[in-house]
Amino acid sequence: MIVTLPFLFVWLTAKEASLPPSLPHQQKASFLIAYKITGSFEGGYANVANDLGEETYRGISRKFCKDWQGWSHIDEYKLRCGPPEQNYFFNDLTDWHVTEFYLDIWVKEGFFDLENQAIANYLFDFRVHSPIGVKIIQQLLNDCGYQLKLDNQMNHEMVVALNKIDAADFLLSIKQKRIDFYNHVADHNPSQQKFLCHWLKRANV
Numbered sequence: 001m002i003v004t005l006p007f008l009f010v011w012l013t014a015k016e017a018s019l020p021p022s023l024p025h026q027q028k029a030s031f032l033i034a035y036k037i038t039g040s041f042e043g044g045y046a047n048v049a050n051d052l053g054e055e056t057y058r059g060i061s062r063k064f065c066k067d068w069q070g071w072s073h074i075d076e077y078k079l080r081c082g083p084p085e086q087n088y089f090f091n092d093l094t095d096w097h098v099t100e101f102y103l104d105i106w107v108k109e110g111f112f113d114l115e116n117q118a119i120a121n122y123l124f125d126f127r128v129h130s131p132i133g134v135k136i137i138q139q140l141l142n143d144c145g146y147q148l149k150l151d152n153q154m155n156h157e158m159v160v161a162l163n164k165i166d167a168a169d170f171l172l173s174i175k176q177k178r179i180d181f182y183n184h185v186a187d188h189n190p191s192q193q194k195f196l197c198h199w200l201k202r203a204n205v
Contacts, residue, residue, distance in 0.1 A: 028113060029120030031106045038102065038125045041202050044089040045074070050191040057090070058098045059128060070097035102128070109154035116167045122205075123162070126178055127154065129202060134158075136177050140170070178203040 042059030053061030060068050073094045077084060089095070106112055106124065114120040126133040135152035142148055146161050162170075182199040186192045 028115055029111065029117045031103060031112065033117060034106070034111070034121045034124045035099070035102055037121050037205065038128055041125070041129075041198075041205075044087040045084040046086060047083075048086070050194070052192070058095070060098065060101055064131070065101070068097065068101055070094045070101070073097070110156055110159045111154070113156075113159045113163075115163045118171060119162055119165075119167050122171060122174065125202070125205075126174070129199075130178070130181065132181075133178075136181060137174060140174055140177055141165070143173075144170070175203060 039058070045057050047055045053063055055062040057070060057074060060070065062068075062071060070090075073090060074084070077090060084090075105127065109127070111120055111124050111127075114123075123133075123137060126137065130136070132152055134154050135150050138148045138150050138152070138158065141158065141161050142150075144161075144165060148157060148161070179200060182196060182203060186196040186199075
């Protein structure tokens with residue numbers, strides 16, 4: 001049976017509704033909460049000089065995600081109206097493709113199976129914002145005694161480990177790793193210095 005992402009969105013939304021306290025269940029992290037946090041850091045249309053992602057919309061990079069369906073709507077707009085203004089927001093259909101894009105990551109990479117909301121929020125945002133965020137998470141888990149392959153791919157083994165880890169300690173450690181990573185990027189590529197303040201604000205959320 002083929003399950004479409006629109007169906008999954010409805011299913012996840014329903015699943016995240018509170019169950020009666022009499023029903024035993026294992027609480028899982030909410031996509032809607034995590035997505036709201038990530039979305040708060042992602043503006044509208046952007047095509048900023050020296051941005052490593054080049055042209056982006058709501059944090060989705062054309063360079064790295066050239067097959068994203070929303071680009072066709074944006075390109076149609078360009079033909080009709082010319083280049084969009086910085087931070088321009090497109091119509092609801094385009095933003096549905098944005099939600100679908102992030103939901104696809106949440107589901108396919110197993111974030112929906114994380115039990116701690118704070119862990120899910122932070123790691124999902126790190127995964128979205130950094131090309132090697134998952135690898136840094138894997139390295140930190142290995143420092144905690146796990147033996148994960150450093151392949152930069154979120155997987156079930158990672159989810160199991162993250163559900164066992166001390167959330168408070170892990171969040172403090174991964175936050176510092178993320179800050180160190182951003183500082184390293186800016187130090188080694190001066191063109192990225194202008195983005196560092198925003199990156200650090202995002203890392204410290």
